Amino acid sequence: MIDRLDTQPQSDRPETGVTGSPRQCDNDTPPRKEFNDQAFFAEIDRSQTESMWGYDHFRLWTDRNDDFESCYVSDGQDVYYGSRPFYVHLADNPGTLSGDILRGERGLPRYDCNIEIVGNDIKEVEFKKPFYPWEVEGDERYSEHLNEDAKDLLYSLFIIACEETQHFTKHARTHREIEVLLKCRGSYRVAQLLGRTEDNRLVFPTYERFIATARIHRSIANVHKWMLGVIHGLSAIHSAGYTYCDFRLDNLLGDDPIILADLECTLATPACMAPELTTKVNLADEDYTVATDIYGLGHLLRGLYYANNLRSRYIDWPVPPPFKEIYEACTQHDPINRPSLAELQNMFENIVE
Numbered sequence: 001m002i003d004r005l006d007t008q009p010q011s012d013r014p015e016t017g018v019t020g021s022p023r024q025c026d027n028d029t030p031p032r033k034e035f036n037d038q039a040f041f042a043e044i045d046r047s048q049t050e051s052m053w054g055y056d057h058f059r060l061w062t063d064r065n066d067d068f069e070s071c072y073v074s075d076g077q078d079v080y081y082g083s084r085p086f087y088v089h090l091a092d093n094p095g096t097l098s099g100d101i102l103r104g105e106r107g108l109p110r111y112d113c114n115i116e117i118v119g120n121d122i123k124e125v126e127f128k129k130p131f132y133p134w135e136v137e138g139d140e141r142y143s144e145h146l147n148e149d150a151k152d153l154l155y156s157l158f159i160i161a162c163e164e165t166q167h168f169t170k171h172a173r174t175h176r177e178i179e180v181l182l183k184c185r186g187s188y189r190v191a192q193l194l195g196r197t198e199d200n201r202l203v204f205p206t207y208e209r210f211i212a213t214a215r216i217h218r219s220i221a222n223v224h225k226w227m228l229g230v231i232h233g234l235s236a237i238h239s240a241g242y243t244y245c246d247f248r249l250d251n252l253l254g255d256d257p258i259i260l261a262d263l264e265c266t267l268a269t270p271a272c273m274a275p276e277l278t279t280k281v282n283l284a285d286e287d288y289t290v291a292t293d294i295y296g297l298g299h300l301l302r303g304l305y306y307a308n309n310l311r312s313r314y315i316d317w318p319v320p321p322p323f324k325e326i327y328e329a330c331t332q333h334d335p336i337n338r339p340s341l342a343e344l345q346n347m348f349e350n351i352v353e
Helices: 037-057 099-100 148-155 177-181 208-218 220-240 288-304 323-328 340-351
Strands: 070-072 076-081 088-091 115-119 120-125 167-171 200-205 253-254 257-262
Touching: 037 288, 076 099, 088 099, 099 115, 148 177, 148 257, 167 177, 208 253, 220 340, 288 323, 288 340, 323 340
Parallel strands: 088 115
Antiparallel strands: 070 076, 076 088, 115 120, 167 200, 253 257
16 A cells, blocks of 8 residues: 655755754854855856867767767777767777877877777777667666566556646656655655556656756755755665665756656666776676765766766866865765765755855
8 A cells, every 4th residue: 555645845844864853053153155156157167168179079979870879888988980880999098099089188080990099009990889788688677668576566556547737657667666666755855656547657746857947047056955955865765775876967856845756776877877887897786885876976966067967977077166075075986985975965064055
């Protein structure tokens, strides 16, 4: 049986810390800091334009092949371009030819051939077909159809009479997705599962898309507010025993409150993967940890700055103050050095708008 949803008005809800208890006010309130949005976002826009120039001009990136998706590999990236297509392997060696090409700073030294570039060494190679994890036989995480083990749980949901103006529906795919949604019911920072339709689609309240809000209402104060909201939603998912995995701007909904959606909680978009994930060919569920989620939060913070999803993990989009130290803490290469979710919340709360 489905539990009753918490109907407490959002405006009356206390903001809670990751432990679930209301935050207490400190009598020794830090002095108010003044942040200059205009100067801040002027620098952001300048950095974005500068870093994207090569991706918008060099043929390797402008003539990408739609049928062969470029993919990250353990030492860099395999890219496919042209109608043929042509294959290019680029090793991530910063400060060399291959590293510069990956970062959009230089074009290929020659085109219309299959080549491998490692550092400054170039050699022609045979065409290599990309490896796509979703082509692995038997891995139901990539299936577009409802997994067999999810059917009983789906059929246990109440049938909801949908109204187009009030509800959003989507196909269910995995047992985990439904399980996470049920365990996070009542968390107003997580998309709320209401039930299912007669044709077995999951039913949710209608939420506004967030990515447009991020572009129109970007400010330092809003980035601060949005990130604290995401942390509270992520806390609910972690408390349920899962990791979120996929920290993309288009997986966020609403604004006040901000809502975490797409709770399949199984796979991360390659551009926002923690480095310990990128070295593995076929990721297992246990490879995703709280530490990989913290790295994803750093990626999301940078995306909120630029109001966009990164086209490549190699694009240099700097994160200036006041969140620079938080970003650097989240994206530490060694997962042991990343902060906990509670520590991360404290870091944000210590930034006074």
